[in-house]
Amino acid sequence: MNFRREHYPFVGHFLDRDGIAMHYLDEGSGEAVVMLHGNPTWSFYYRKLVLGLRGQCRVIAPDHIGCGLSDKPNDAHYEFTLERRVRDLEALIEHLKLPAKFTLVLHDWGGMIGMTYAMRHPERISRLVLLNTAAFHLPTTKKLPPSLWVCRNTPLDVLLIRRTGLFVRLVTRWGVRTHELSPVERDAYLTPHAAKASRLAQLRFVQDIPLSADHPSHALVSEVQSKLGQFRRTPTLICWGDQDWVFDKHFLAEWQRILPEAEVHRFPDAGHLVLEDKPDEILSLVKRFLAKHPVAG
Helix, strand or coil: CCCHHHHCCCCEEEEEECCEEEEEEEECCCCEEEEECCCCCCHHHHHHHHHHHCCCCEEEEECCCCCCCCCCCCCCCCCCCHHHHHHHHHHHHHHHCCCCCEEEEEEEHHHHHHHHHHHHCHHHEEEEEEEEECCCCCCCCCCCCHHHHHHHHCCHHHHHHHHCCHHHHHHHHHCCCCCCCCHHHHHHHHHHHCCHHHHHHHHHHHHCCCCCCCCCCHHHHHHHHHHHHHHCCCCEEEEEECCCCCCCHHHHHHHHHHCCCCEEEEECCCCCCHHHHCHHHHHHHHHHHHHHCCCCC
């Protein structure tokens, strides 16, 4: 993978999860910051934030199983559900023996996974950084975007995601609005999922969106949503790309309703991959936010 030296100069680590290797970054020292990616990205998405913070923090950035440099199991060996993702995160945090309190940085599906963990362990969360994400059901004012509906509810789902890899290609093009990713950067997103068998997690993430009460993840999402208010006074920074076609103004409005004291920065020209559009600006905001809200003890 030719992106490693210039764009991803990190030493990877692996946690064994019942014979499945979960890849993660563990960079720097000091207070812990845990960064959770979404679909169809991986820890590469956080590379510039990791580089910018590792001089002052211990930065943890896992690849969810089936993503990035983690193993790519099939359905017979791994349950691709929100509940299993949260258990993986719990195991990683326990394995790393993180401090009593740490900061969560969440993007896309990382928001649902991270906030489920936070609901179960609220005493451990010192601060939140939210980047075009959600931890609640689809807002009542929002319909499922056609691009996700096609990938989830029609025979095109397997074609678009697993057979052709078009899903990740489109996200890396449509998700960045201020410029085009370099060929090396696009290759970094595509290479770990070059084979059809390696794209199963991308499909299962889309299928795990609970749109009805009989969905296996519906009850858990409902529980998390009902308890988000407990983080009302948790220092929260929201950095939002306004050109996101999925996590748009409806999702941002819901976060602001639930966490009205959050510090919000909107980027009118940025897309879903807001860290690709505004890496320097967001790094500066995160550094200032961490300094403004020091962790007691």
